[in-house]
Amino acid sequence: MKTLMLFLVMVVVIAASGQVSASQGTTITVTPSGVTLLPGSTVIYNVGINTLPAGLSGYQLDFQLTNPAVGQITRVSFPSWAKLNNASSLPAGRVTISAVDLGKAIADDAAGTNLALITVEAVAAGTTNVKLQNIRIDDDHGGFINPDTATAQLVVKPGGVSGSNTVNNISIPVVTASAGVVTRVPTRVTITPLASATEIPVVLSVTSNAPADDPSGGTPVTSTSLLAKIPRWIFYGIGFIALVTGLSLLFLALTRRI
Numbered sequence: 205m206k207t208l209m210l211f212l213v214m215v216v217v218i219a220a221s222g223q224v225s226a227s228q229g230t231t232i233t234v235t236p237s238g239v240t241l242l243p244g245s246t247v248i249y250n251v252g253i254n255t256l257p258a259g260l261s262g263y264q265l266d267f268q269l270t271n272p273a274v275g276q277i278t279r280v281s282f283p284s285w286a287k288l289n290n291a292s293s294l295p296a297g298r299v300t301i302s303a304v305d306l307g308k309a310i311a312d313d314a315a316g317t318n319l320a321l322i323t324v325e326a327v328a329a330g331t332t333n334v335k336l337q338n339i340r341i342d343d344d345h346g347g348f349i350n351p352d353t354a355t356a357q358l359v360v361k362p363g364g365v366s367g368s369n370t371v372n373n374i375s376i377p378v379v380t381a382s383a384g385v386v387t388r389v390p391t392r393v394t395i396t397p398l399a400s401a402t403e404i405p406v407v408l409s410v411t412s413n414a415p416a417d418d419p420s421g422g423t424p425v426t427s428t429s430l431l432a433k434i435p436r437w438i439f440y441g442i443g444f445i446a447l448v449t450g451l452s453l454l455f456l457a458l459t460r461r462i
Contacts, residue, residue, distance in 0.1 A: 230255050230341075230351040232265075232319070234334050237356045241326035242363050246278070249334065251301075251319045253351065259344035260310035260317065264302035267322050271332035272297025274360050279323040285309035286320075295325075300338075308344065329362040 232253050239247045251267065253260075269275055277299050280291040286303035301320050310317055324334075334356040341349045 230257070230349055231354060232336055232339065232351050233354045234267075234336065234356040237354070238359075239356070240359045240361060241275075242361055243326050243328060246323055246325045247358070249322045249324060249356065251322060251336070253317050253319060253341070254315065256310060256314040256317060256343065256349075257312060258347065258349070259308070259312045259314060260305050261342040261344050262302070262304035263319060263339070263341045264300070265319075265339040266298060266300050266337040267320075268298040268335050268337055269324065269332045269358070270335060271330055273328055274330040274332040275324045275326050275358055277322060278325050281321040281323075283318045283320070310344075312344065324358065326358070326360040329360050331357065331359050333357055 230253060232251065235250050235252070236247070241247060249267075251265075267277065269277065276295040276297060278295045280294070280299060280301055282289040282301075282303055285305055285307065287306050289303040290301070292298075292300045299322070301322075303319070336353050336355075339351065339353065341351060343349060
């Protein structure tokens with residue numbers, strides 16, 4: 205319904221306009237004019253018109269990438285004055301856009317008018333021109349303007365932003381802009397793991413603090429007892445006998461012989 209309404213409005217405007225004006229110094233531009241990207245990054249083109257001596261009633265044009273294998277159009281945004289607008293389906297290598305100034309916001313002698321913002325995503329290495337075709341601009345006085353046009357160029361370099369998510373090798377995309385050229389350079393960040401902790405044996409030393417007048421002269425005194433003189437195998441034997449006795453009593457209890 206929105207597309208049909210826009211088409212009808214444009215038909216009425218075109219039918220009412222029987223005059224073809226010269227360009228009158230009017231030029232439609234696409235900025236930035238030169239862009240260099242890596243695959244996966246995007247650029248937003250501003251489609252604008254420098255001067256409109258007789259104002260603006262509406263427009264329709266095609267925004268095209270001459271080499272659609274290099275990039276694709278992913279989004280179109282319209283300015284606030286374009287209350288009635290339309291764009292063909294996306295993503296694509298070519299989009300037809302149109303808008304009507306219902307509120308007469310673009311008056312006579314308007315300058316620096318934005319028509320649309322178009323987002324293009326770099327797909328593969330190569331070069332493509334950005335062109336505007338099939339342009340129709342209607343003014344507010346029953347005529348339409350045949351403007352001059354300017355083209356732009358998009359260059360996509362081989363490479364791209366790494367998708368690696370490893371801990372020790374992370375690629376961070378950095379976007380820089382200079383003189384109309386946008387580049388995305390992967391910056392490599394290396395994370396060095398911390399050294400593992402090493403167990404260090406701790407040796408405790410005990411020193412006797414015996415008084416100086418101690419007859420032993422400060423020498424450690426080892427005390428002996430009667431139990432210390434009993435051979436260790438006797439304790440083992442007693443323990444074994446107790447274990448056997450306990451198991452026997454447990455067996456008799458289970459078999460109800462006690």
